[in-house]
Amino acid sequence: MDPTQYTGDFHRASEPSTGVLLLEFNRQVAILPRPRADRTSRAPVNAFHDAQVLWQEMHRIVDDVSNDPDVRCIVLSSALENAFTAGLDVTKSELSSGKTFLDPARRATSLRAHLLKFQAAITSLSRARQPVVCALFGSSVGLAIDIASACDIRVCASNVKFGIFEVNVGLAADIGTLQRFPKIIGNDSKARELAMIGRPFGAKEAEEIGFVSEVAQGGRQEVIELALQKAKMIASRSPIAVIGTKEVMNHSRDHSVDDGLQYVATWNMAMLQSEDTPKAMGSALKRTPVTFDPIAKAKL
Template sequence: MSHPYSHISGSWVKVTSPRPHVALVELSRDPVNAFHEPFWTELGHVFDKIAEEPTIRAVVLASANSKLFSAGIDIGSLSGTLASESSPDPSRRALQLQGHIASFQASISALERCRYPVIVATHGVAYGLSIDIIAACDVRYAASSTSFAVKEVDVGLAADIGTLARLPKITGNQSLASELAFTARPFDASEALTLGLVSRVVNGGRDEVVKAALETATLIAEKSPIAVLGTKKLLLHARDHSVAENLDYTAVWNSAMLQTQDIPSAVVAFRKKQKPKFGPLGPKL
């Protein structure tokens, strides 16, 4: 069966459309979804392509593996990357590594850059790089079976792809976030809920949490795409700016967005007690 967004898929990142205007993105690299450079680069490219699709309104990110979300980075790949930075000069070697890290960060930040809300649905093991990925998503669900861990200190490095940048801002317990990052100890879905890393724990495994995420994505997809896009933009701006700065930014943003035809369409539908129908954002970007 052909899906409208299957052309976006890559070798390890598969894209389907199980609901109208909803893209389901699944990680699929056997045996444990461990990330090597081509995998994480592809993930970034897929989300950048999704952002160009005018008919998508919400995205669910999950694993195609029934047992786990991801074991994190492919340790063999990490060792190979460090060995490949071959300049004998420490400064030049540092610049090479800096470029590599920045490119890696940009790939994972594509989830945050995506103009549509991204809902991640985790289950089983979600270690290391999984936390960087989860933290870049807008809405985060976990199956009750999920085991998380910020594993980087166990392999001799500080997490550098987004966990330490985002975790203190998206969670409500600085002490617990620090403890988990310092110790690399596993924590379960209930503790992730306490931390604020996830907003919902779904009893069961992959199928149950993906179903819950798709239901939320379907609800979002029924809303005005202009309103949802703007809401994501303004929420991300608010996270990194003062209240006053965000209010100014919002005033400028909405001075343009309030001119949308989605507002009168929504008002008419409300008066008629009907669900409003909204058009796509426009031609493919």
């Protein structure tokens, strides 16, 4: 694995252990408050903005990583100390001004295309071949919920501040939260409460409702260490088995139980012929360690 190929203008990448890629948002730009003489600029919070460069770069990197046979698991977090991401930078959003040079129909068509591209960027995390472990801490609001909901596993630090805040700025969350979050927590009433009121919630409540699987006491360093522990264990398993598990669980999430059973039967009629199956079984019986070959890189 060469992590440098996944480092961009707004992301940094590293390989903390074999097969694990740590990908961190790294937008070192602060959101400026509304102009007022008595207010100063705020610390960087990895805000996404309408220029699209940050989320388009993430989409490209995740798609490239998905085809890297040396990457067995991705840990997604932030290089900043105070925030995973504070979501959309409303100070740079065209929606905040209400100004447009297009007639309503053309404006609507353009906005829909923009939203679909944005959705595809976040969905790339769900569609990545490898599992994605999301390590959340500090300010993790708005778009952070969209991003985390598209990941496979979510852990957070005790200092995290969550919030589905889109309703507070006059819009319905449109990049994935309203579709994924209710399914994740399995409580439609609670999901609607959080999305319709737009109140903050912390690590304790997030764990109680099932949004995160574990809480690390502390902040950025502690939660990334926790995420890396889980990623290292995933990376040690058969890549065929791990990829298959993600694929089948994603399919089952959006289909009936019967459809899911039919799908996994079709999937495993091929994948059970992998050399990984007897190797893993033999290792379990003998209680000896085992290594698995990487999956070949797809040739386009």
